[in-house]
């Protein structure tokens with residue numbers, strides 16, 4: 001597999017290089033030079049395959065011989081070791097539960113696959129890989145649990161004090177082993193700035209092999225295509241062939257993976273990009289003007305993104321042709337009041353508790369159906385996280401219905417530890433240098 005930069009079509013790097021560097025020097029994003037079509041026979045019989053089998057087929061088609069077949073199979077079986085069920089709510093409405101991994105969010109797909117790909121490429125005796133991440137909540141948990149116990153790696157996670165939910169904090173602070181949690185007296189932006197400064201620091205780079213586990217890493221995007229195919233397989237098994245997906249979107253990595261799946265040959269009728277009031281993309285699709293904004297805090301805080309980093313990838317998938325893109329992608333925005341009403345509606349209609357991000361994807365399906373009354377496709381909205389990660393949002397009677405998963409209960413009895421730092425780069429640097 002060869003990759004180019006969205007800022008330089010002529011650049012060529014290997015998959016391994018793109019995995020360890022995340023981003024090209026020119027600040028573009030890596031994209032596959034070639035997007036092969038999956039064979040029609042595979043798509044025609046997809047309902048006969050399991051999630052790991054589907055994942056292997058896609059990964060091997062994209063990666064070609066970057067990782068030998070048996071190694072890739074083993075890697076996938078280890079990384080994608082949980083289910084992604086499309087739960088039926090009514091005859092043609094499904095919620096795709098992507099929260100059955102260790103951190104209870106869809107980011108487990110990307111983080112687990114990436115950690116194992118990195119570990120695979122790290123040869124015995126090579127220098128320890130130091131992963132630095134800043135998190136506002138979900139990314140940190142997925143990366144921590146994704147790398148936990150992975151040989152030859154060490155992860156340092158910076159998170160803002162008092163700004164992550166209790167379960168998110170437990171996922172960051174109860175790991176020990178090769179995972180360090182650092183609580184920063186500041187905001188997520190401060191954490192991100194500290195990490196960025198560390199990547200630019202000569203002394204740190206001379207001493208450590210630093211890498212970011214950033215969501216723009218191509219090895220996080222690829223495994224997110226797996227569940228789109230697997231969902232299509234689940235629906236096809238039930239005789240449903242026309243499928244639309246509604247994706248709660250922030251940095252647009254998740255829907256970007258859906259569109260990559262589409263380009264690989266997945267027959268999807270429509271994608272809906274559902275956002276909160278951080279609505280750069282819906283505004284762009286309405287007006288043709290791409291204008292980023294500073295982000296505004298909402299109930300669906302994992303989608304509080306004013307400059308979605310993966311949007312350039314999506315534009316590249318469509319060769320910059322906005323009219324073609326608009327035939328495949330519709331986008332709607334919803335505010336907090338609507339989000340809360342959506343949570344209540346899903347609860348009363350289906351007796352189902354959806355996290356605020358998931359509720360926005362549901363609302364987008366309702367809106368799409370209102371605008372397209374003749375469309376009878378089965379609609380799947382992606383549930384990107386378990387409701388228990390956002391306990392403060394729900395009205396009491398709905399919060400009472402949330403079942404806390406066993407793996408969370410297990411965390412509650414573990415010792416917690418976070419190192420504490422101020423927003424001060426010299427302090428952070430000394431912390432890292434001490435090792």
Ligand SMILES: *Cc1c(COP(=O)(O)O)cnc(C)c1O
Nearest residue numbers: 138250251252253254302384385
């Ligand atoms: C990260 C996240 C999103 C946004 O996904 P993108 O790939 O950034 O669009 C949505 N919901 C939850 C719960 C998340 O953690």
